[in-house]
Amino acid sequence: MSKPIITTQNLKAYYITHAYGVERTVQAVDDISININAGEIYGIAGESGCGKSTLLKVLLGSFAPPLTVVGGSIAYHLDDQDIDGVNLPEDEKRDLRWKQISYIPQGSMHVLNPVRKIRDTFHDFISAHRTVTRKESLKMTSSYLRDLGLPDKVLGSYPHELSGGMRQRVTIALATILWPKLIFADEPTTALDVIVQRGVIQMLREVQQREGSTLVLITHDMGVHANLADRIAVLYAGKLVEEAPTRTILQEPRHPYTKFLIESLPSLEGREERNSIPGRPPALDHPPSGCRFHERCPLAKDICRTIDPEMITVGPSHRTACHVVAEELSHEPAI
Amino acid sequence: MSQQSNTPLLKIEDVTKVFHIREGFSTTEFHAVDKASITIEADSPKIFAIVGESGSGKTTLARMVLGMETPSMGILQYRDRVLAELSNKELKQWFYKEVQPVFQDPFAAFSPLKRIDHYLYETVRNYKMASRKEADAYIDSVLREVGLTLAEVKGRYPNELSGGQAQRVAIARALITKPKLIVADEPVSMLDASLRMSVVNMFRKLKEENQVSVIYITHDLATAYYAGDQVAVMLRGWIVEKGTSEQVLGNPLHPYTQNLKTSIPSVNVSDAWKEKIDLAVVEADEYTRTGCKYAGRCPFVMDKCHNHIPPNFVHEGRAVKCFLYEDPETMAQAALGEVVVT
Numbered sequence: 001m002s003k004p005i006i007t008t009q010n011l012k013a014y015y016i017t018h019a020y021g022v023e024r025t026v027q028a029v030d031d032i033s034i035n036i037n038a039g040e041i042y043g044i045a046g047e048s049g050c051g052k053s054t055l056l057k058v059l060l061g062s063f064a065p066p067l068t069v070v071g072g073s074i075a076y077h078l079d080d081q082d083i084d085g086v087n088l089p090e091d092e093k094r095d096l097r098w099k100q101i102s103y104i105p106q107g108s109m110h111v112l113n114p115v116r117k118i119r120d121t122f123h124d125f126i127s128a129h130r131t132v133t134r135k136e137s138l139k140m141t142s143s144y145l146r147d148l149g150l151p152d153k154v155l156g157s158y159p160h161e162l163s164g165g166m167r168q169r170v171t172i173a174l175a176t177i178l179w180p181k182l183i184f185a186d187e188p189t190t191a192l193d194v195i196v197q198r199g200v201i202q203m204l205r206e207v208q209q210r211e212g213s214t215l216v217l218i219t220h221d222m223g224v225h226a227n228l229a230d231r232i233a234v235l236y237a238g239k240l241v242e243e244a245p246t247r248t249i250l251q252e253p254r255h256p257y258t259k260f261l262i263e264s265l266p267s268l269e270g271r272e273e274r275n276s277i278p279g280r281p282p283a284l285d286h287p288p289s290g291c292r293f294h295e296r297c298p299l300a301k302d303i304c305r306t307i308d309p310e311m312i313t314v315g316p317s318h319r320t321a322c323h324v325v326a327e328e329l330s331h332e333p334a335i
Numbered sequence: 336m337s338q339q340s341n342t343p344l345l346k347i348e349d350v351t352k353v354f355h356i357r358e359g360f361s362t363t364e365f366h367a368v369d370k371a372s373i374t375i376e377a378d379s380p381k382i383f384a385i386v387g388e389s390g391s392g393k394t395t396l397a398r399m400v401l402g403m404e405t406p407s408m409g410i411l412q413y414r415d416r417v418l419a420e421l422s423n424k425e426l427k428q429w430f431y432k433e434v435q436p437v438f439q440d441p442f443a444a445f446s447p448l449k450r451i452d453h454y455l456y457e458t459v460r461n462y463k464m465a466s467r468k469e470a471d472a473y474i475d476s477v478l479r480e481v482g483l484t485l486a487e488v489k490g491r492y493p494n495e496l497s498g499g500q501a502q503r504v505a506i507a508r509a510l511i512t513k514p515k516l517i518v519a520d521e522p523v524s525m526l527d528a529s530l531r532m533s534v535v536n537m538f539r540k541l542k543e544e545n546q547v548s549v550i551y552i553t554h555d556l557a558t559a560y561y562a563g564d565q566v567a568v569m570l571r572g573w574i575v576e577k578g579t580s581e582q583v584l585g586n587p588l589h590p591y592t593q594n595l596k597t598s599i600p601s602v603n604v605s606d607a608w609k610e611k612i613d614l615a616v617v618e619a620d621e622y623t624r625t626g627c628k629y630a631g632r633c634p635f636v637m638d639k640c641h642n643h644i645p646p647n648f649v650h651e652g653r654a655v656k657c658f659l660y661e662d663p664e665t666m667a668q669a670a671l672g673e674v675v676v677t
Contacts, residue, residue, distance in 0.1 A: 047527045164389070193388035193554060198598040199612055220527060223600030227608060250602050262602055264532050266561035268584055273539075274532055274561070280497050 003077045004035035005182060005214050006059060011072035013058045026284045028054040030238040041208060041215045043229030045222060045261065049281050051238040052218045053106065053186055059216065060103055060184050061085055061093045078181060098129065102180035106187045109167035112159040118170055119155040122177070129178055144177050148203055165196030169203055176207045183208065183215045189224055201228050222262055226250055234258045237282050237292040244318035255320045256297050291323065299324045342415050344377040344516060344548060345400065350409035352395050365622060367395040369572040370409065377414070380548045382538055384563030384580065386556055391569040393552045397520045400550065401436050402426055432462055435509035439521040441501035445493040451504055452489045458511045480545070481507045481537055499530030506537065518550045523558060535562045556599055560584040568592050571621045571628040578653025588655045590633045635659055
């Protein structure tokens with residue numbers, strides 16, 4: 001197996017602010033170790049405020065104080081080169097983002113320049129990276145948009161003339177036209193209607209498969225993950241609580257939080273009462289001691305209140321951090 | 336209940352809202368809601384879900400029910416009174432006591448500069464729900480209905496509450512007047528999945544324990560199915576399908592409802608979509624179509640769909656606005672087609 005395209009080890013990224021002599025630390029990403037393989041779609045799930053977007057910013061190498069990497073490492077493996085993501089000089093980091101990495105930010109339908117036509121925006125973008133004439137860039141843009149099923153007339157439109165879903169798809173096209181190796185997408189389908197969302201999911205998959213790019217996808221919607229991601233990581237309060245292939249995590253979730261996240265979703269299969277989990281994610285400037293989920297966990301024991309659970313392997317490429325699961329596992333006969 | 340039981344709580348009859356869009360010298364008429372009819376009976380409380388995508392006219396319909404927008408045509412009747420005929424005084428003193436709104440974004444509904452309990456006390460005062468002395472106890476009892484207490488909320492500004500808490504305070508505020516009908520416009524779309532369920536569960540509880548009917552407007556089919564007793568599906572101003580939620584969302588008949596249902600990303604991996612959809616035509620201007628507004632992307636489109644507006648066909652107690660249900664033969668084909676689609 002080839003080397004993972006991104007490896008993080010015990011990555012810690014905190015927001016550190018100083019106001020009126022008081023230091024405040026928000027532990028938004030705490031002790032996260034993951035491997036993202038080349039050519040896969042890696043989904044990151046969790047409720048709002050659990051550190052998904054912060055993790056993405058750090059992986060993207062696009063962060064500035066107050067967000068600081070306080071520990072751990074990020075290594076990229078691109079073009080057979082190992083690159084240290086934390087200590088990389090800013091200009092090399094920018095070069096990396098320039099050539100290999102693309103980012104579809106949250107609410108990205110608002111990023112298009114409102115006073116430029118779509119084709120001009122594409123030309124600006126392409127000519128910043130490559131030496132192209134206007135004619136070449138237009139040809140490139142129109143053939144790419146056609147491949148993605150977008151009508152030619154969008155080229156001559158201004159962003160306000162397009163619907164939200166269309167703008168979102170144009171932005172995805174813009175972010176991927178130069179075939180980046182790594183694509184980061186932050187909530188790319190939130191705020192879209194279901195039918196449009198389905199089209200955008202389909203498009204992301206096409207774009208990813210075309211060049212075998214790696215896609216790191218953030219969304220709180222488990223349904224979107226189920227239809228797009230190959231593997232899913234579940235974050236809770238800045239910690240990785242479970243990671244497994246999509247099918248495994250949806251069919252046999254082990255961590256109580258993951259179980260809750262999947263079971264609480266209403267579906268069109270039944271109308272029986274579903275329970276919502278009490279409480280809300282903790283504030284990360286003073287995270288709870290021990291397991292960060294213990295305050296809301298129905299299975300919490302004494303050990304959960306004091307000791308931070310370690311990541312344990314519970315199946316093929318399936319790992320979770322939970323004392324209760326660890327205990328169950330120790331009672332099961334060894335295979 | 337003192338009302339005669341045969342008068343419905345709310346009757347929406349052929350209600351239409353026309354907006355005029357001026358471009359230079361030409362004016363385009365635009366039917367945001369087109370001949371919508373919904374009846375909510377008074378005898379037993381119901382949750383009536385209105386589902387539709389953005390731009391389907393569901394918010395305009397809600398605003399008309401709340402008296403914030405006057406219908407261009409049609410009749411809106413609350414109990415035995417026509418809404419348009421109410422005086423301002425009656426609106427304020429009677430209608431808004433019985434019908435209360437809950438909006439999408441709780442942080443936009445409350446001023447960030449005012450303490451959130453201010454709204455609760457103000458509503459108590461305006462509707463004389465309790466004396467000055469009893470106000471605290473009354474507000475506390477209402478907050479307990481939504482799983483909060485006055486002690487948790489008192490003196491706090493909206494930004495000190497989580498989204499779910501703020502939305503529950505907004506619902507508590509609506510409950511203060513002891514309403515008979517709550518109109519909730521996308522009340523959970525800003526909330527996380529876990530909080531979403533707590534709000535939707537609360538509507539179910541209010542219906543059962545407090546006898547409150549709810550018009551629940553949403554784009555989320557799953558919560559509509561979960562909470563709604565009755566469902567109406569809107570498309571470009573039309574109600575295309577209407578019936579019980581088991582009928583409409585459990586076994587949709589209109590091709591648009593079928594498409595909506597199959598487009599929900601399911602957490603069942605085996606349900607992942609196999610066939611592709613073509614989005615390019617979705618964006619076409621469906622409001623101005625002469626025939627059926629769904630004809631441009633309907634897999635079962637027939638010639639007459641392009642030129643004629645389909646009437647409502649009543650099929651097993653539900654209304655479907657689609658020519659497929661005109662005669663039994665095409666109906667069987669559509670049922671067959673549904674198997675192909677799903």
